[in-house]
Amino acid sequence: MREDNQMFGYAGKILRVNLSNGKIWTEPTSKYAKDWLGASGFAIKILYDELRPWVTPYEPANRLIFGAGPLAGTPAIGSNQISASTLSPITGGWGSGHSDSYLAGQIKYAGYDSIIIEGRAHLPVYLWIQDDNIEIRDASHLWGKTTWETLDTIRKEQADQGLHTVSIGPAGENLVRGGCVIQDNGRAMGRCGTGAVMGSKNLKAIVAKGTGGVKIANHERFMAVAAKCREMAKKTESFELINKYGMLFLLPGKQQVCGVNYKNFQETRMPDEMVEVMDPKKSSDKYRESQVSFPGCLYGGCGRTMNITEGPYAGLKTESCQWEVVSTLQSRLAIWEPTFMYKANAFCNQLGLDVDLAGSTIGWATECYQRGIISEKDSDGLKLSWGDAGVALELIRKIAYREGFGNILAEGCFRASDIIGRGSSKYCMHIKKQDLYENLRGSNGWALGTTTSTRGGGHTTGAVAVETAVTLNPEQARKFYGLGPEVNPHKPWEYSGRAKMVTYTEIISRVCNSLSVCLFNTNWADLDMPGLEELAELYSAATGFETSGEDFRRLTMKQLNLEKAFNLIHTDFDRKDDMPTSRDLNEPIPTGNLSGGKIDEGEWNKMLDEYYDLHGWDRKTSFPTREALVKVGLEMVGKDLEKTGKLG
Numbered sequence: 001m002r003e004d005n006q007m008f009g010y011a012g013k014i015l016r017v018n019l020s021n022g023k024i025w026t027e028p029t030s031k032y033a034k035d036w037l038g039a040s041g042f043a044i045k046i047l048y049d050e051l052r053p054w055v056t057p058y059e060p061a062n063r064l065i066f067g068a069g070p071l072a073g074t075p076a077i078g079s080n081q082i083s084a085s086t087l088s089p090i091t092g093g094w095g096s097g098h099s100d101s102y103l104a105g106q107i108k109y110a111g112y113d114s115i116i117i118e119g120r121a122h123l124p125v126y127l128w129i130q131d132d133n134i135e136i137r138d139a140s141h142l143w144g145k146t147t148w149e150t151l152d153t154i155r156k157e158q159a160d161q162g163l164h165t166v167s168i169g170p171a172g173e174n175l176v177r178g179g180c181v182i183q184d185n186g187r188a189m190g191r192c193g194t195g196a197v198m199g200s201k202n203l204k205a206i207v208a209k210g211t212g213g214v215k216i217a218n219h220e221r222f223m224a225v226a227a228k229c230r231e232m233a234k235k236t237e238s239f240e241l242i243n244k245y246g247m248l249f250l251l252p253g254k255q256q257v258c259g260v261n262y263k264n265f266q267e268t269r270m271p272d273e274m275v276e277v278m279d280p281k282k283s284s285d286k287y288r289e290s291q292v293s294f295p296g297c298l299y300g301g302c303g304r305t306m307n308i309t310e311g312p313y314a315g316l317k318t319e320s321c322q323w324e325v326v327s328t329l330q331s332r333l334a335i336w337e338p339t340f341m342y343k344a345n346a347f348c349n350q351l352g353l354d355v356d357l358a359g360s361t362i363g364w365a366t367e368c369y370q371r372g373i374i375s376e377k378d379s380d381g382l383k384l385s386w387g388d389a390g391v392a393l394e395l396i397r398k399i400a401y402r403e404g405f406g407n408i409l410a411e412g413c414f415r416a417s418d419i420i421g422r423g424s425s426k427y428c429m430h431i432k433k434q435d436l437y438e439n440l441r442g443s444n445g446w447a448l449g450t451t452t453s454t455r456g457g458g459h460t461t462g463a464v465a466v467e468t469a470v471t472l473n474p475e476q477a478r479k480f481y482g483l484g485p486e487v488n489p490h491k492p493w494e495y496s497g498r499a500k501m502v503t504y505t506e507i508i509s510r511v512c513n514s515l516s517v518c519l520f521n522t523n524w525a526d527l528d529m530p531g532l533e534e535l536a537e538l539y540s541a542a543t544g545f546e547t548s549g550e551d552f553r554r555l556t557m558k559q560l561n562l563e564k565a566f567n568l569i570h571t572d573f574d575r576k577d578d579m580p581t582s583r584d585l586n587e588p589i590p591t592g593n594l595s596g597g598k599i600d601e602g603e604w605n606k607m608l609d610e611y612y613d614l615h616g617w618d619r620k621t622s623f624p625t626r627e628a629l630v631k632v633g634l635e636m637v638g639k640d641l642e643k644t645g646k647l648g
Contacts, residue, residue, distance in 0.1 A: 007029060007543070008215050008543050009071070009074070009216065009539070010070050010113050011029065011107075011108045011111050011212075012028065012029050012113070013026045013112050014027050014115075014116065015114070015116070015129070016115075016116045016118075017117050017134070018118050018119040019120055019121040019201055019203060020119030020121070024134050024136075029113045032045060036558075037510070037555045037556065037559065038067065038514035038516065039081075039083040039514050040067060040083050040096050040098075041559050042065070042514075043114070044085065044094065044096075044562050046065060047086070047087065047094070048565065048569075051063065053644075055570075057086070057088060057092070057197055057200070058089065058175065058200040063086060063116055063117065064085075064194065064197050064198055065083075065084070065115070065116050066083065066107070066117075066166070068082055068103075068107045068112070068516055069083075069113075069513075070113075070539060070542055071296075071515045072104040072107075072214075072515075073106075073295075074214050074216065076222075076226055076229075076517065076538050076542070077230065077296055077298050077517060078296050078297055078517045078521030079295060079296035079515075080100050080101055080102070080105065080516065081099065081518055082107070082166065082516070083097065083189070084181050084189040084194040085194070086194055086197045087197070089196050090412055090433055091433050091434055091456040091571065092570055093456075093573065094566050095192030095197075097188070097189030097190050098189060099188055099190075100294040101184075101187065103164045103183060103184075103208055106209055106210050107129070108210065109211065109212045110131050110211075111210065117198075117201060119201065120201045121203065124143040124202050124204050125138060125204065126154070126206065127203065127205070128207050129206065129209070129210075130210070131212065139205065144170065146170070146352075147185055147352050148349075150167045150204065151185050154205065160209075163209060164207070164208070165183075165184060165207050166181050166182065166189070167205035167352070168180075168181060168182070168195040168204060168205070169352025170352065171399070171400040172196055173199045173204075176196060176399060178193060178353055178354035178357025178358065178435070179194075179196035179198075179199055179353065180194060180195040180353065181194050181198060181352070182349055185349060186292070186318075186349060187303075188355070190354045191434065217541060217542060217543055217544030218541045221541040222541035222542055225534060229530040229538070232528065232529060233298040233521065233529055233530065234298075236471075236528045237471040237526075238525065246301070246303060247322045247323035247324075247520075248280040248321075248322075248323060251279060251323075254468075255275055257443070257468045257492065258439070258441070258589055259439050260331050260439070261328065261332045261438075262334065263363075263366075264363035264364060264366065264429065265332075265429055265581075265584075268439050268589050268592065270331050277336050277338060278336055278341075280341060284306075287308050288304045288320070289304075289306065289307050290304070290305045292319055294518075297518065297521070302322070303319045304320035305317070305320075306318055306320050306342055308339050308342060313340075318349075321342055324355060324356065325345045326341055328359035329344045329359040329392070332359050333366065333386065333389075335392065343389075344392065344393065344396065347396055348396060357399075357435045358399060360412070360413050361395075361409040361435065362384075362392055362396070364417065364427050365395070366384040368384075368422075368427055370386070373423060373427075374420065374422075378420065380405045382394065412430070413428040413430055413435050414430045414435075426582060429583065430457060431450060431456055431458075431577070431581070432453075432456035432577050435457065436581065438450045438458075440580045440581065440599065441584050441599055442492060442589060443464075443468055443493070444467075444493060444494065444607065445464030445492060445498040445501045446459065446492065447580060447584070448498050448502045452611060454560065455563075460519060461506065462502050462505050462509060463502075464502060464505050465519075466523075466525065469526065472489060473527075474489055480504075480527055481504055483500060483501075489501065495603045499607055499614055502611060503611070503615070505524060508524050509524060510559050511532065511556055514556075515539060522535070532549035535552070536548050536551065560615075561615075561628065564624055565634070565640065568646040569640065569646075574621050575608070575620065575622040577622075578608060578622055579604070584599045585601050616628025622648075623641065623646050623648035626638045628648070
């Protein structure tokens with residue numbers, strides 16, 4: 001940092017907006033930057049400090065924090081992520097979502113690292129940010145519009161087709177618990193209900209346009225490391241596959257390792273005939289017009305502009321979907337029509353609806369219908385049959401507008417099953433009340449990271465993605481994770497070593513989420529990709545804060561412990577909430593090369609004990625111990641937890 005307090009990497013200011021009284025002010029980023037690491041690191045610190053235990057998600061006192069990390073707006077690898085963090089209306093605890101974006105860079109160029117929204121506007125508004133010109137503008141004419149219509153309207157009003165937004169659709173406006181925030185019209189800050197919190201504040205959109213830049217402390221060093229990272233990535237086996245198809249290349253591998261959600265997890269792979277019909281690589285080749293990339297992406301872009309020219313959705317022009325949509329909507333609902341994934345993804349993006357909540361609740365309802373628990377009297381006359389694309393799209397619409405049966409599904413499957421009762425909770429797949437899209441059986445590192453995730457079921461804060469990768473070298477992985485010779489990292493159904501693998505993944509995930517770097521540009525996705533040391537070099541060169549990979553480990557463990565403490569103060573989560581679903585524990589995989597496999601509860605608990613030991617958390621309760629909190633510099637948090645009776 002220079003003597004004039006000019007920051008490098010960071011823009012230097014945090015923008016605060018109170019929608020209740022219209023007050024707008026800033027505070028220095030330096031207040032947080034040395035002890036916390038960027039976007040999501042700042043967010044959990046602010047939420048922990050400022051939200052009292054009695055605050056609930058839809059109250060004006062809740063905060064919604066958008067973050068652009070210190071590498072956003074720079075030429076660093078994958079430096080385009082924007083985060084949205086809040087007290088989640090789904091889990092009741094820590095909620096955070098991330099998305100590729102153009103807006104993160106614009107927020108930085110305007111001079112801000114984070115935007116903290118509190119209060120509730122009396123009427124619908126949107127936030128206009130243009131350098132130092134910050135305005136709370138009327139959005140009454142935008143309320144009720146889709147995210148696509150909102151973006152088009154704002155661009156037309158400002159006569160500027162280069163503007164970028166984050167906005168909510170009808171799902172967020174109607175406080176659907178799975179309402180999410182959409183970047184422009186193609187990427188979602190999914191999970192955790194951030195869009196519903198935005199809707200509760202009567203905030204329709206944020207628009208940012210900056211004319212500044214991001215100052216780098218050591219430009220020559222920074223560019224050298226950035227070039228090194230790109231060269232590392234280009235040498236990996238996964239580079240060309242991702243470059244050509246994005247995440248849609250995953251289907252054959254996922255099918256082979258029983259990693260596909262079929263009929264609400266009744267099976268973990270699709271029928272081979274269905275794979276042949278709806279293989280997304282075929283439809284991507286057929287309807288792709290161009291590649292979609294975001295600033296800093298190592299690849300040409302994991303997105304595609306699609307023009308569907310035939311079939312039931314002919315005329316649809318949209319960005320291609322990611323792998324998640326294939327598993328959580330297409331295969332989960334057993335829909336064979338190959339273009340359904342693009343239609344469903346586009347529809348959810350327009351409505352501002354989390355694809356995972358949509359797929360999970362519809363999948364739950366369809367299985368309950370299959371088993372005679374739900375009838376057409378419950379579902380507004382709709383026959384909930386597997387493979388019915390029309391019914392699925394109608395239910396997505398009903399969820400977003402809270403119409404009829406959709407009003408129940410809008411609560412997510414945990415609450416919906418409680419409303420319906422009749423034993424329907426058996427078929428509700430969730431972790432910490434968050435709807436689950438991830439297969440857990442057959443991939444224990446992925447499963448452990450998903451179930452222990454502080455934000456509820458989700459794979460982007462700890463799940464081991466490389467565990468089932470066909471390119472994984474066991475010897476390299478053992479050395480990388482510090483595993484003994486008895487551990488085979490390439491046998492994902494084994495339990496040994498998985499706790500260590502998850503602990504590293506928790507670290508790299510939080511580093512990426514805080515710096516604003518896409519996970520797929522790092523060794524989260526491929527061990528030959530850039531990792532902690534390279535990211536530490538980029539961060540050091542950008543900010544002037546000399547930082548090592550070990551420093552990143554310390555900072556992210558501090559962040560993880562604060563997320564855990566935040567949950568303990570606002571929820572009743574404990575060890576029971578770090579367990580897989582009943583289906584994963586009790587129902588063997590019916591087909592495929594893992595046929596007969598299920599999670600062994602005894603072995604799982606041993607693995608969970610090891611995980612807690614690595615973190616210094618109490619085995620019986622999962623609560624952090626005083627020693628663990630002191631070790632990462634959170635002594636006062638230990639005192640808070642002691643007052644609530646939740647100190648390990």
